[in-house]
Amino acid sequence: MIRHLSPSLPMTETSHPEDFQAEITRRYDAPMYRAMLEVYGDQIHPGFLNNDDRDIREAALRATARLAELARITAGTRVLETACGVGGTARFLAAECGATVVATNIARSQLAIAGEWTRDARGADRIRFEYADYHALPYADASFEVYWCQDSLLFSTERGRALAEAARVVRPGGTIAISDLVVVGTPAPAAAALLTAISAPGLWSAEDYRQGLEAAGFEAIVTEDWSRHVLPSFELIEAGIAAKRARLAAIASEADVEETLERYALWCRAARTGNLGWAALVGTRRAQS
Numbered sequence: 001m002i003r004h005l006s007p008s009l010p011m012t013e014t015s016h017p018e019d020f021q022a023e024i025t026r027r028y029d030a031p032m033y034r035a036m037l038e039v040y041g042d043q044i045h046p047g048f049l050n051n052d053d054r055d056i057r058e059a060a061l062r063a064t065a066r067l068a069e070l071a072r073i074t075a076g077t078r079v080l081e082t083a084c085g086v087g088g089t090a091r092f093l094a095a096e097c098g099a100t101v102v103a104t105n106i107a108r109s110q111l112a113i114a115g116e117w118t119r120d121a122r123g124a125d126r127i128r129f130e131y132a133d134y135h136a137l138p139y140a141d142a143s144f145e146v147y148w149c150q151d152s153l154l155f156s157t158e159r160g161r162a163l164a165e166a167a168r169v170v171r172p173g174g175t176i177a178i179s180d181l182v183v184v185g186t187p188a189p190a191a192a193a194l195l196t197a198i199s200a201p202g203l204w205s206a207e208d209y210r211q212g213l214e215a216a217g218f219e220a221i222v223t224e225d226w227s228r229h230v231l232p233s234f235e236l237i238e239a240g241i242a243a244k245r246a247r248l249a250a251i252a253s254e255a256d257v258e259e260t261l262e263r264y265a266l267w268c269r270a271a272r273t274g275n276l277g278w279a280a281l282v283g284t285r286r287a288q289s
């Protein structure tokens with residue numbers, strides 16, 4: 001049974017969240033996701049685009065830098081990053097902010113790439129990659145100063161549980177910093193159907209996340225609306241896939257590339273409805289919940 005705060009879009013009905021989780025792991029471990037790194041680089045999320053941006057990575061790093069600023073990450077800050085992709089953000093936080101980062105993921109092939117790409121990186125001695133599901137973190141209570149999760153809670157079938165885990169592992173007075181795709185407004189039936197189709201297990205709104213953070217034990221929650229960046233980001237990613245089609249097909253397959261292009265075309269369509277947004281939220285762990 002999946003529990004959630006009345007989200008603005010219904011979560012996909014499934015009595016087996018673990019099956020969905022296994023599907024997500026398969027997706028991120030698949031050759032096509034290795035191929036997608038040719039487009040994303042090491043930042044697997046939308047970005048803040050400048051007019052002259054030709055690829056998404058620099059833009060995505062600007063979003064990461066902004067979240068780090070909101071979370072006030074400085075030298076020595078102990079960060080737990082969940083759903084770390086291939087470690088781009090962990091490397092940024094260690095090298096640019098001087099943080100110490102435990103970066104976790106359930107996709108083992110991404111963890112392997114993260115390790116490889118970090119070997120010679122600046123600040124590598126302050127980064128550790130580990131397997132962990134954000135619904136059940138293998139860490140002691142109050143063991144981190146910052147919990148960080150970028151553009152990955154949308155894959156959770158039990159977001160309340162994931163946020164409760166965040167609150168458990170962050171020390172009182174510590175920080176949660178997240179960004180994610182969100183639903184904006186009340187989509188008309190066609191837009192709602194499109195969003196539900198592409199975003200299983202269902203998107204939350206920024207307000208759902210704010211309430212979720214509050215319920216988990218966070219206060220002084222600040223929300224930033226990054227929605228205007230979503231469509232240009234997805235358009236740039238879609239163009240990147242089309243431009244690198246042959247290279248991607250050599251890593252995965254022509255059929256995989258075709259399917260991925262169709263998926264990103266749908267994300268662009270969803271963004272054009274005005275009901276697909278992007279939000280960052282930062283909050284402080286209450287002394288007691």
Ligand SMILES: C[S@@+](CC[C@H](N)C(=O)[O-])C[C@H]1O[C@@H](n2cnc3c(N)ncnc32)[C@H](O)[C@@H]1O
Pocket residue numbers: 021024025028042043044045082083084085086088089104105106107110132133134135149150151152155156
């Ligand atoms: C869109 S990528 C974002 C990666 C990274 N945060 C970034 O921004 O570059 C989503 C990530 O979520 C991870 N993920 C999905 N469900 C997870 C879970 N239950 N626990 C930990 N990681 C998960 C996937 O393996 C993937 O690395």
